[in-house]
Amino acid sequence: MIRKLQAVALDCADPVRLAEFYAGLLGGRVVADPEEPQWVEVHGFEGTPLAFQRADGYRPPAWPDQERPQQLHLDFDVDDLDAEEERALALGATVLERTDQIRPGANWRVYADPAGHPFCLCVH
Known part of the structure; x- marks a missing residue:
């Protein structure tokens, strides 16, 4: 049985930059492991933690175009x-x-x- 949702992870080109954005938006703090620079998390706000993962060749969604959907x-x-x-x-x-x-x-x-x-x- 699954106990809880651990995190929601978003792909991006710059996980630190995106984590800083969400930390500012939500009043959380950036949690980064220098040994794992491809993955950064935001903790310290009410709700499920957010994580950001570097994706080579990342292409953002094009709202509301379905060729590159959200x-x-x-x-x-x-x-x-x-x-x-x-x-x-x-x-x-x-x-x-x-x-x-x-x-x-x-x-x-x-x-x-x-x-x-x-x-x-x-x-x-």
Whole structure:
């Protein structure tokens, strides 16, 4: 029987850079093993730890193009969508879709992290 989800791992070209982005976004800390530079984790926030793995020839997803699909995305609960968007953008995120502006009543927005992985900020 599986006890728990240990981590969610994302492929990328620069695991340290991506870990730093998510550590800043989530208030976590980067955990890196100098003996294993291909793998970096972020711990110290509520939820499942995130891990970042160097992938040679990494190509980011192209939102919403299915030729290079997202494969997965992360959703984060927030209290203040505008404030958290500002913080995410300052850390290096880019807006992919202002869902709340094109879908009346939508309570989420879609972004890309610095490696191109989509994630959503959602008002719970």
